[in-house]
């Protein structure tokens with residue numbers, strides 16, 4: 001086995017300025033110098049100075065094909081000219097009026113044009129905030145307290161959204177069950193105590209890694225209706241990424257409430273709760289006092305996010321960006337899987353516009369390679385995290401920024417050159433891990 005630390009040394013040599021900045025960051029940010037749990041890395045992730053299309057560049061002048069894409073938000077690619085132009089124009093007209101403006105109305109109209117279930121829309125500042133608002137609205141509307149969630153679905157880090165049992169979380173009203181079992185959902189809802197069922201749209205960063213069945217999504221609206229429980233579909237990642245109408249249009253279901261963020265605002269900080277007019281009416285001052293939800297938020301519908309959102313949402317009807325992102329993802333998945341077969345690597349890619357990588361002994365000739373290759377516990381095996389982190393570092397030194405060596409998020413800007421250089425970098429990385437003895441299968 002060659003010296004496994006050689007990679008860390010090579011990485012440090014390639015990133016001298018990032019290393020200096022990281023020393024300063026460690027003195028400031030308690031999460032090992034990172035500002036988001038997914039940006040923590042040993043020794044550190046590169047410090048980025050610029051991004052355009054499918055690529056980004058760090059302070060040391062290294063170029064990356066980027067698959068993090070603003071945590072999945074940039075289905076149009078980095079700095080799409082129409083979005084940048086809208087932001088620049090609006091910045092000159094005012095950053096924040098603290099008042100009503102027409103942009104918020106136009107953005108909401110465009111969102112409703114894409115997602116007809118959005119009879120009413122309430123803007124906020126992030127995806128998690130939208131989910132929190134959805135839970136509050138569902139409780140106020142139903143007069144019930146309990147929340148049903150599914151294992152391995154991600155909705156944010158706050159009190160009831162964090163994994164159940166997380167230190168500091170307030171989750172005594174939260175029940176978490178495995179997805180894909182309508183009878184189990186029914187048994188819980190039959191108690192009549194659940195205000196809301198919260199489920200992540202399929203094909204996302206986590207919901208794509210551990211896929212939820214289409215038939216399960218299709219069963220949920222009726223199950224919820226029969227038991228007086230509201231259904232909240234979290235489309236924070238899938239809204240406007242999987243299709244212009246979101247995951248709900250892909251599987252053909254109508255939730256009572258949906259949440260969006262990320263792609264809705266072209267990559268600026270924003271979120272929104274969308275849903276049935278009668279349910280959303282608890283946000284009105286005219287609602288009875290014991291049902292009324294008061295919603296503040298300095299950053300709700302801030303003009304600059306609205307301008308970016310209008311620009312992005314005006315490119316979505318017809319679905320050309322979504323189809324381009326999916327085509328690039330499909331090409332990558334097919335080429336990477338062919339490469340794994342050719343070199344005899346125990347690995348397989350699967351998924352939709354976010355491609356997931358499974359490392360481990362696997363059938364490499366499945367009938368449908370978009371499907372997940374293994375049972376849930378193997379897909380989520382925490383023992384594999386160090387392997388993926390090692391791969392992530394190998395990919396970074398070869399000019400590929402993946403999502404923690406586990407996933408690759410595609411945009412309309414990922415062209416053939418980007419895809420083929422990524423497959424080549426993946427092949428070299430796997431070969432290097434075999435050579436250094438860090439890939440045990």
Ligand SMILES: Cc1ncc(COP(=O)(O)O)c(C=O)c1O
Pocket residue numbers: 071126127128129131154155156200201204205206234235236237261262271
């Ligand atoms: C499915 C899903 N829901 C909600 C969130 C939280 O969104 P935000 O980070 O904008 O608060 C995320 C974040 O990645 C997500 O993946």
